[in-house]
Amino acid sequence: MSYIEKMFNLNNKVVIVTGACGQLGNKICEAFKNSESIVIGIDTNTENNKIDDVEYFINDITKKEDTQKLYESIIKKYERIDILINNAGVSTFENFEERxxxxxxxxxxxNLKGTFLGIQTYVNLFDQYKSKQGSIINVGSIFGVVSPDFRNYTDLPRKNSEVYGATKAGVIQMTKYFAVHLAERNIRVNCVSPGGIFNPKNPQGEGFRENYAFRTPMKRMANDEEMIGAILYLASDAASYTTGQNVVIDGGLTAW
Ligand SMILES: NC(=O)c1ccc[n+]([C@@H]2O[C@H](COP(=O)([O-])OP(=O)(O)OC[C@H]3O[C@@H](n4cnc5c(N)ncnc54)[C@H](O)[C@@H]3O)[C@@H](O)[C@H]2O)c1
Known part of the structure; x- marks a missing residue:
């Protein structure tokens, strides 16, 4: 095994990915599968966007008892959950006056309670895990760090909402809270905050993309694969001393 393979080795790790059948969740499942991990995908709808050899479960992350039962059944089978990726997230797009x-x-x-319940369940069962180390990665957003620039939304009716930004700011803060609380138990907790990701299946308007590009030092939206390197890094032993961090992947948008 090469130095780099050893450092980033995710072989045989048991990984839960929530929101597994969405745009980013699908790429995350694929990346861990390609790293020879045992991947468990959770989503409210598992009909589409699946990866071969990923084990999918229908589960609503806002339902505590269902989530507990599901995690218990995973531990029964695999004796551990090494990595939890809290990726499921939603937004709402009415004008705030009519929300x-x-x-x-x-x-x-x-976004907030679901992420919390995932972490709570993961930690409450941790003593039963065979491996005595864990890694939790939450998915935040640049809109948990800065406000959307509404001038961008000339032809996109999906203006990001105050509640979305507030929940993502909450996820970033919760990351720090749990990093501090769980450090002694050898569980690292980090966050990856993507900038706007281009969606080829449901493309953002051309006007929006041009405006977004103008506002971004790297002059474009992100591709979903561009989030993966940071997620694999944070999940692996290469990040063994990294906890409580929010990695913003936004082509420099929040740098100016
Ligand atoms: N796409 C972007 O531009 C962007 C930018 C910044 C952050 N993010 C964040 O990345 C994450 C993934 O976003 P995406 O773009 O892939 O969105 P997506 O809508 O394509 O996928 C989200 C998935 O979560 C699932 N889901 C929703 N509610 C759920 C619940 N209660 N329980 C379980 N699963 C549930 C949905 O069914 C869907 O498959 C989200 O947290 C999102 O906020 C996305």
Whole structure:
């Protein structure tokens, strides 16, 4: 095994990925599968966007008991969960003046409570794991760090919402909180915050992309694969002394 292979070795690691059948979740599952990990994908809808040899489960991360039962069954089978990727996330796009309370609550529930319940369940079962080290990676967003620039949204009706940004800021903060609390138990907790990711299946408007590119030092949106390197790094022993960090991957957008 080469030096680099040893450092980033994820062979046989048991990895849970939430939001596994979404755009980024699919790439994360593929990346861990290609790293010879045992990949478990969780989503509310597992019909599409699947990777061969990934074990998928339908589960709503906002449901505590269901999540506990699912994690317990995974531990029964594999005796550990080495890596938890809290990737599932949602947003709502009405103008804030018309935001229904239900939309606000839904985004809070999935992004914040869902992330919390995943971490809580993972940690409460940790004593049963054969391996005595863990890594949790939360997926935040640049909009947990800065506000969206509404001038960009000339032909995209999906203006990012205050509640989305607030939950992502919460996820970044929760990352630090749990990094501190779980350090003694040998569980590292980090966050990856993507900038706007181009979606080839449901492309953002051309005007939006041009405006976004103008606002970004690297002059383009991200591709989903560009999030993967940081996730694999944070999951692996190469990051054995890295915890509590938020890695912002945004082509420099938040640098000016
Ligand atoms: N796409 C971007 O530009 C972008 C930018 C910054 C951050 N992010 C973040 O990246 C993550 C993935 O986003 P994406 O672009 O792949 O979105 P996506 O909508 O393609 O995928 C999200 C997945 O989460 C699943 N999901 C939703 N609610 C769930 C629940 N309660 N329980 C389990 N699964 C649930 C959905 O079914 C979907 O498959 C999200 O946290 C998102 O906020 C995305």
């Amino acid at each position: 229904p309370e239900e939309s606000f609550d839904w985004v809070m529930d999935v």
